[in-house]
Amino acid sequence: MRVAVCGHRRLDGSVADDVDEALRQHLSTVDRLVGISSLSEGAEQIFAHAVLDTGGRLLVVVPAEGHRDALPPSCRAGYDSLVRRALDVVSLRFDAPTAQARLAAARHMLERADQLVAIWDRQAADVDGGPVDVIREAIWRRIPVKVIWPTG
Incomplete structure (x- = not known):
């Protein structure tokens, strides 16, 4: 099953840990897992690590030139490591990592996904092209959406 991801970029330590645990629990139930991610900081990198650690394969969709450099410096080494471990990397032809590029990457991921x-x-999206926009697109495409968020 091909599973795309969207999510918040800013996750603190305890929330990130709880999200990671819930993700791993969900992904461990998925047969022949291929995770699809842009590897943005926060939720997307947590997802990518969980995919690989549970035995899945990773497809990376790079939204634009400069996507890696637009990430916080603390996330770049993780990004590089995940790209090296990816089954495939698809780069979209946008010149800069804008909301338009992020939404195009999300649509590209959804075109290949069986689940989001x-x-x-x-809560409301933290940026244009954020979770709310991606979830709406998935619903419009009739792709099942699994929301993961720690209680409390």
Whole structure:
């Protein structure tokens, strides 16, 4: 099953740990897992590590030139490591990592996905092209959405 991801970029330590645990629990039930991610900081990198650690394969969709450099410096080494471990890397032809590029990457992921995992607190999107926009697109495409967020 091909599972795409969207989610919040800013996750603190305890929330990130709880999200990681819930993700691993969900992904361990998926047969022949291929995770699809842009590897943005926060939810997407947590997802990618969980995919690989549970025996899945990773497909990376790079939204634009400069995507890696637009990540916080603390996330770049993780990004590089995940890209090296990916089954495939698809780069979209946007010149800069804008909301338009992020939404195009999300649509590209959804075109290949059987399910969307949304790491989302059910609040408004933190950026254009964020979780709310991606979830709406998945629903419009009739792709099942699994929301993961720690209780409390």
